[in-house]
Amino acid sequence: TASLFCFSFAVLQALEDGLEKADADPSVKAVMICGENGKFSAGADIRGFSSPNRPVKSLAALVSLIESSKKPVVAAIEGVALGGGLEVALGCHYRVAHVKARMGLPEVTLGLLPGAEGTQRLPRLIGVPAALDMITTGKHIPATEALKLGLVDEVVEENTVEAAIRLANKVIGQPLGPRRLSLKPVPKLPDMEAFLSEARVRVKKQAQGCLAPELCFQAVRAATQMPFADGVRRERELFMVLLSSGQARALQYAFLAERAAQKWTTPGGASWSSATPQPVRSAAVIGLGTMGRGIVTSLVKANIPVVALEQDLEYLNTGRKAVMLLLEREATKMELGAQTLDFHNPARLQFTVDFDSLRDVDLVIEAVFENMALKKEIFHKLSRICKPGALLCTNTSALNIDEIASATSRPQQVIGTHFFSPAHVMRLLEIIYGRHTSPTAIATAVQLAKALKKVGVVVGNCFGFVGNRMMFPYVQQAVFLLEEGSRPEAVDRVLEDFGFKIGPFRMSDLAGLDVGWRSRQGQGLTGPSVPAGTPARQRQGQRYSPLPDLLCESGRFGQKTGKGWYQYERAGGRTATPDPWLHNLLAQYRDTHGIEPRFIDQEEILERCLFSLINEGFAILAEGIASGPEHLDVIYINGYGWPKHKGGPMFYASTVGLPRVLAKLHKYSEAHPDVPGLRPNAFLKKLAAVGNPPIKEWMSYLSQQSSRL
Ligand code: NAD
Numbered sequence: 155t156a157s158l159f160c161f162s163f164a165v166l167q168a169l170e171d172g173l174e175k176a177d178a179d180p181s182v183k184a185v186m187i188c189g190e191n192g193k194f195s196a197g198a199d200i201r202g203f204s205s206p207n208r209p210v211k212s213l214a215a216l217v218s219l220i221e222s223s224k225k226p227v228v229a230a231i232e233g234v235a236l237g238g239g240l241e242v243a244l245g246c247h248y249r250v251a252h253v254k255a256r257m258g259l260p261e262v263t264l265g266l267l268p269g270a271e272g273t274q275r276l277p278r279l280i281g282v283p284a285a286l287d288m289i290t291t292g293k294h295i296p297a298t299e300a301l302k303l304g305l306v307d308e309v310v311e312e313n314t315v316e317a318a319i320r321l322a323n324k325v326i327g328q329p330l331g332p333r334r335l336s337l338k339p340v341p342k343l344p345d346m347e348a349f350l351s352e353a354r355v356r357v358k359k360q361a362q363g364c365l366a367p368e369l370c371f372q373a374v375r376a377a378t379q380m381p382f383a384d385g386v387r388r389e390r391e392l393f394m395v396l397l398s399s400g401q402a403r404a405l406q407y408a409f410l411a412e413r414a415a416q417k418w419t420t421p422g423g424a425s426w427s428s429a430t431p432q433p434v435r436s437a438a439v440i441g442l443g444t445m446g447r448g449i450v451t452s453l454v455k456a457n458i459p460v461v462a463l464e465q466d467l468e469y470l471n472t473g474r475k476a477v478m479l480l481l482e483r484e485a486t487k488m489e490l491g492a493q494t495l496d497f498h499n500p501a502r503l504q505f506t507v508d509f510d511s512l513r514d515v516d517l518v519i520e521a522v523f524e525n526m527a528l529k530k531e532i533f534h535k536l537s538r539i540c541k542p543g544a545l546l547c548t549n550t551s552a553l554n555i556d557e558i559a560s561a562t563s564r565p566q567q568v569i570g571t572h573f574f575s576p577a578h579v580m581r582l583l584e585i586i587y588g589r590h591t592s593p594t595a596i597a598t599a600v601q602l603a604k605a606l607k608k609v610g611v612v613v614g615n616c617f618g619f620v621g622n623r624m625m626f627p628y629v630q631q632a633v634f635l636l637e638e639g640s641r642p643e644a645v646d647r648v649l650e651d652f653g654f655k656i657g658p659f660r661m662s663d664l665a666g667l668d669v670g671w672r673s674r675q676g677q678g679l680t681g682p683s684v685p686a687g688t689p690a691r692q693r694q695g696q697r698y699s700p701l702p703d704l705l706c707e708s709g710r711f712g713q714k715t716g717k718g719w720y721q722y723e724r725a726g727g728r729t730a731t732p733d734p735w736l737h738n739l740l741a742q743y744r745d746t747h748g749i750e751p752r753f754i755d756q757e758e759i760l761e762r763c764l765f766s767l768i769n770e771g772f773a774i775l776a777e778g779i780a781s782g783p784e785h786l787d788v789i790y791i792n793g794y795g796w797p798k799h800k801g802g803p804m805f806y807a808s809t810v811g812l813p814r815v816l817a818k819l820h821k822y823s824e825a826h827p828d829v830p831g832l833r834p835n836a837f838l839k840k841l842a843a844v845g846n847p848p849i850k851e852w853m854s855y856l857s858q859q860s861s862r863l
Pocket of ligand 1: 464549
């Protein structure tokens with residue numbers, strides 16, 4: 155009767171007792187194992203993973219016990235059989251699955267490997283290529299695929315338990331030896347060696363510094379090289395390596411952080427637990443540029459009818475073509491016909507230049523140029539045209555939500571929905587509430603994120619919100635490092651070795667240098683509005699680098715112009731090569747400004763970039779812009795290519811130790827007193843002073859949630 159859904163000691167004990175009783179009772183001829191409430195088992199409870207008394211050892215023993223039973227044991231798999239749940243099923247002699255069941259070994263995604271002999275049994279059952287694929291990716295497979303692979307013996311559409319009992323009755327008396335996977339040889343391949351070495355390269359490349367996929371590979375390879383018992387020992391060794399690597403802890407943190415970040419609260423007292431969303435049955439997107447195209451695609455994929463609006467027919471045509479191309483590609487990827495996505499149907503996707511077409515939609519997402527006057531004009535129009543309940547969202551990267559809302563007569567329905575490029579791919583949706591945004595509006599945006607299969611993180615309104623605000627000091631340090639003697643390729647290399655998908659300069663080239671340039675012009679930091687006599691490398695008493703402005707003034711906007719911090723094979727090219735022109739510019743620049751270039755080591759590059767970003771994170775927490783460090787980490791993992799196996803910037807800071815982060819910031823700040831981003835934040839200082847508490851306790855040290863409202 156014990157529920158198998160999440161293993162606990164009690165469940166394992168109950169299973170063991172049941173098996174022993176069955177074995178001892180001569181009237182029992184066969185055994186059937188099933189889960190409760192239509193779910194076989196999702197494996198161990200993730201919260202128990204890192205604890206010292208996790209039941210892995212006893213789980214392996216249980217699987218062996220099942221396999222060695224003298225009576226046939228049949229697994230009835232309904233719902234899911236994941237992780238340890240699937241390993242239990244592999245110990246059974248037969249497996250029957252419901253057609254809707256899914257199976258997988260997702261341990262790798264949590265930085266581990268299937269540690270209850272799964273890496274040794276699965277290749278024996280379904281062969282090395284399929285087993286390696288499942289174990290190194292953690293993907294879930296549907297029952298029908300499991301049947302093709304031979305992972306299950308039978309798939310049923312009706313009662314799985316009854317089918318399993320029928321099968322058990324049928325096989326009573328048949329020899330069990332051939333059904334015991336530990337006794338079977340691993341199926342041979344024509345050239346196992348060649349296959350394995352190719353697979354290893356593939357796995358390593360996809361892992362990007364994450365250990366678990368490589369160790370999963372090694373465990374499966376062990377199955378091909380040694381007898382079962384030795385393979386099991388190897389599996390256990392590799393498991394222990396992963397468990398103590400720190401990566402498993404980071405990945406489990408990241409998993410739980412994503413759940414924690416669903417729980418939003420505002421300093422005004424609104425919260426996820428009390429707010430109810432409005433239904434979104436239709437939407438509109440204004441502006442079909444880089445972002446609007448992806449946003450439309452995302453909405454169509456979520457089955458939400460969309461009205462797409464542009465400023466004139468020419469832009470509309472270009473936008474429509476781009477959207478159609480994206481949707482065709484998505485349809486192919488989803489292996490659906492264009493018919494199923496239904497985007498040729500004007501009731502599902504309509505293109506227009508007429509604002510009146512937005513009269514009846516439930517929600518509008520504005521994605522026009524990053525220009526306050528333009529956005530205000532549009533929101534003013536929307537507030538006149540849209541139906542009273544409609545939610546008005548802006549995709550601005552940094553502009554003030556309150557100012558945009560002030561152009562409407564309904565600021566309670568205005569909210570920031572900050573998508574990331576490409577919007578139909580990136581998982582993050584930063585949701586920004588303004589001074590007047592209603593809890594319903596927040597809940598509706600959160601619901602929208604779910605509908606789009608994205609992670610919505612609710613944050614407060616400030617320049618750059620959370621993600622970009624933390625990015626500013628990071629990119630600023632990267633540029634300062636160039637002034638002082640480094641090169642774009644050196645800085646990028648260090649951050650990519652750390653695990654970022656791309657370094658800050660490659661990223662700027664990809665996003666377009668003109669975006670920041672226009673924003674700095676708007677802020678009066680560069681361009682004609684800068685008063686005569688302003689020192690080139692200083693603004694308002696702080697250090698400033700005009701280097702990015704100089705690039706833009708020479709027409710170097712990054713990939714789109716074929717030149718930026720790197721050179722590219724052509725405008726729009728993607729292969730970055732170091733550019734002697736830029737090295738030359740840097741040398742001249744240092745000459746002009748009397749900067750003596752120095753060698754900057756990897757440690758300084760890493761620490762100045764990361765610790766300034768983390769420092770800003772503490773400021774954000776102290777100001778109540780985000781409810782906790784998990785929110786910041788989820789934003790960085792899903793929107794900024796932060797390596798998940800390092801758990802997000804705030805988690806990373808906790809692993810480095812806050813006193814160390816603080817000491818380093820002190821050191822760099824003393825060397826660069828005119829850089830506020832390096833000055834240690836008071837909240838960081840406080841946490842270091844109270845003895846570096848664990849990350850989950852940080853927020854309790856904020857004397858009071860400072861209300862910005
Ligand atoms: P873009 O220049 O590629 O596209 C803007 C589109 O808006 C253009 O097609 C333009 O014709 C259209 N437009 C302008 N005025 C209009 C009007 N009055 N009515 C209808 N359409 C109009 O810009 P983008 O990169 O897609 O950025 C859009 C917004 O998203 C900006 O606020 C930007 O800051 C933000 N954003 C951009 C990125 C990014 O990586 N590009 C990421 C996140 C957020």
